[in-house]
Amino acid sequence: MTRLLAAAGILVLLAAPLLTNNSFYQHLMIMVLFWTLLGASWNLLGGYGGQVSFGHAAFLGIGAYVTMIFYLSLGLSPWLGMLAGGIIGALFALPIGLICFRLRGPYFSLATLAVAEIVRLVALNWEQLTAGPMGLLITTLPPISFGGMAINWESKLPFYYLAVALALFAMGLTYLVSRSRLGAYLLAVREDIDCAEAAGIDTVRTRVVALALSAFIVGLAGGFYSLYFRYVDPDAVFAISLSVEMVFIAVVGGLATTPGPIVGALVLVTIAEIFRERFQAGHLIFYGLFMMVVIRYMPEGIWGRLRLLLGRQG
Amino acid sequence: MALLEVSQLRKDFGGLRAVSDLSFQLKRGEILGLIGPNGAGKTTVFNVITGFLPPTSGRLLLEDESLVGLKPHAVVKKGIARTFQIVKPFRNLSVLENVTLAAFLHEPNRSRAEAKAKATLDRVQLCGKAKANAADLTLSEQKLLEIARALATDPKILFLDEPMSGLNPTEVEVSCELVRRIRQDGITVILIEHHMKAIMNISDRVIVLHHGVKIADGTPQAVVQNRDVITAYLGERAA
Numbered sequence A: 001m002t003r004l005l006a007a008a009g010i011l012v013l014l015a016a017p018l019l020t021n022n023s024f025y026q027h028l029m030i031m032v033l034f035w036t037l038l039g040a041s042w043n044l045l046g047g048y049g050g051q052v053s054f055g056h057a058a059f060l061g062i063g064a065y066v067t068m069i070f071y072l073s074l075g076l077s078p079w080l081g082m083l084a085g086g087i088i089g090a091l092f093a094l095p096i097g098l099i100c101f102r103l104r105g106p107y108f109s110l111a112t113l114a115v116a117e118i119v120r121l122v123a124l125n126w127e128q129l130t131a132g133p134m135g136l137l138i139t140t141l142p143p144i145s146f147g148g149m150a151i152n153w154e155s156k157l158p159f160y161y162l163a164v165a166l167a168l169f170a171m172g173l174t175y176l177v178s179r180s181r182l183g184a185y186l187l188a189v190r191e192d193i194d195c196a197e198a199a200g201i202d203t204v205r206t207r208v209v210a211l212a213l214s215a216f217i218v219g220l221a222g223g224f225y226s227l228y229f230r231y232v233d234p235d236a237v238f239a240i241s242l243s244v245e246m247v248f249i250a251v252v253g254g255l256a257t258t259p260g261p262i263v264g265a266l267v268l269v270t271i272a273e274i275f276r277e278r279f280q281a282g283h284l285i286f287y288g289l290f291m292m293v294v295i296r297y298m299p300e301g302i303w304g305r306l307r308l309l310l311g312r313q314g
Numbered sequence B: 001m002a003l004l005e006v007s008q009l010r011k012d013f014g015g016l017r018a019v020s021d022l023s024f025q026l027k028r029g030e031i032l033g034l035i036g037p038n039g040a041g042k043t044t045v046f047n048v049i050t051g052f053l054p055p056t057s058g059r060l061l062l063e064d065e066s067l068v069g070l071k072p073h074a075v076v077k078k079g080i081a082r083t084f085q086i087v088k089p090f091r092n093l094s095v096l097e098n099v100t101l102a103a104f105l106h107e108p109n110r111s112r113a114e115a116k117a118k119a120t121l122d123r124v125q126l127c128g129k130a131k132a133n134a135a136d137l138t139l140s141e142q143k144l145l146e147i148a149r150a151l152a153t154d155p156k157i158l159f160l161d162e163p164m165s166g167l168n169p170t171e172v173e174v175s176c177e178l179v180r181r182i183r184q185d186g187i188t189v190i191l192i193e194h195h196m197k198a199i200m201n202i203s204d205r206v207i208v209l210h211h212g213v214k215i216a217d218g219t220p221q222a223v224v225q226n227r228d229v230i231t232a233y234l235g236e237r238a239a
Helices: A002-019 A021-050 A059-073 A078-100 A106-125 A157-179 A180-190 A193-196 A203-229 A240-253 A260-297 A302-310 B041-050 B073-076 B093-104 B110-123 B139-151 B169-184 B198-201 B220-224 B229-232
Strands: A144-146 A150-151 B006-014 B016-026 B031-035 B055-063 B081-084 B157-161 B188-192 B204-209 B213-217
Touching: A002 A021, A002 A157, A021 A157, A021 A180, A021 A240, A021 A260, A021 B139, A059 A078, A059 A106, A059 A203, A059 A240, A059 B031, A059 B073, A078 A106, A078 A203, A150 A240, A157 A180, A157 A203, A157 A260, A180 A193, A180 A203, A193 A203, A193 B073, A240 A260, A240 A302, A240 B031, A260 A302, B006 B041, B016 B041, B016 B204, B016 B213, B031 B041, B031 B169, B031 B198, B041 B055, B041 B157, B041 B188, B073 B081, B081 B139, B093 B110, B093 B139, B110 B139, B139 B157, B139 B169, B169 B188, B169 B198, B198 B220, B204 B229, B213 B220, B213 B229
Parallel strands: B031 B188, B031 B204, B081 B157, B157 B188
Antiparallel strands: A144 A150, B006 B016, B006 B055, B204 B213
């Protein structure tokens, strides 16, 4: 049943662009996948491990800037740059984790918030590296050949499939982690840190590993962002609102579930678009109301509720 | 050689000396009871030895290796597992998952860890509840679950913090029987307990703490007749 559902989901994702040539809808689908990626990465640490980070934008921005800078200054292929963005994001996460996981509960969340602000301010002021508030711009993206086919990046379609690949990777990783020892240890950490220690679990290492994995995925997403929009500036990729949005997507979709993030991203991106069209800036009111309704009536998230209704553990 | 050697152990909380220069040895295969009036420092001794609190001073040797400065999980890896006075199961997880988490310590493979967890639940006769939510167990079952979780880490020494408090007489009897069986399996046991009949019954040796100081150390029969012990529990006139 789970496999059937997953296969159907993948088929829909692969076929979806055939439904429309409208580049705005294609853009929306790409955004859903982009947010799936971010939600899934946050879910790994926040959903399974119960470690609420309000600073994941730090890793997103690092991934975006690393990709940009490697490409613009060093001429590194942007695709390798994206990978480098993920890896550097993960490396940056290690010391943060080792320091911040000494803090428990709300203090960890506050620390992540502070770290993200520090990184944003560094990016804003380190002009030699980041061009400060001016931001960085990619004017051309070289086409790549793939299996004899040349893929050029002028249309949205290649980005869509790249986003599908990334989102599936993130969800696959989530699934594997949830089945593994790491996943079990994260649940234990979420439930009770003292108890987890008493069961022989190295709770700091468990959380650091999860944070690094999570930061790796967000770093990749940052790389994707910079290539898709071809422009980054500190307020675009280091904004607190991005960190918060990741939390929303994971919570609305369903914490500690594999498909939760894609459900959350689909619903929230759609709702934001529908209300933005009708109410412009006022759409945030409705967005907020929707969040309140979900949190009040479906604290386990949309997928979490569906799973309860279907009465299974998948 | 003593399995566990505690010497000159001291723990201060600010100006309060909770444990004062405590020394004792734990022999392989024994059941040691740790008793004393409320506030005597028994749980603090447990917390310090198991790494939850750092000692102010003193030495802790498990098979001649120091435990001082180790994090709780590292102490568990060395072979000391514990339960908590106030039971702390992972409430949102099933009974089996609770024990599997601990079995993962020496068995990274999930299906083998689960098999080991099931065998451990069998040992404490909780197998019938494997699928239940830990929060739905009765108190005595939750205490058994904690013991199972500790056993799943393959300990050399099991520290039990009041495993019988709040249990009815039948359950106390079951619990005593379990402790004896655990010892037969080659695990050394040290337990804090207020249930006097039980502790006198199962302990090979009893240590009495009072205001953080060891006031008696001997067989249960010798300890109950010790003047200091009677004074500590009942006051001057009773002694």
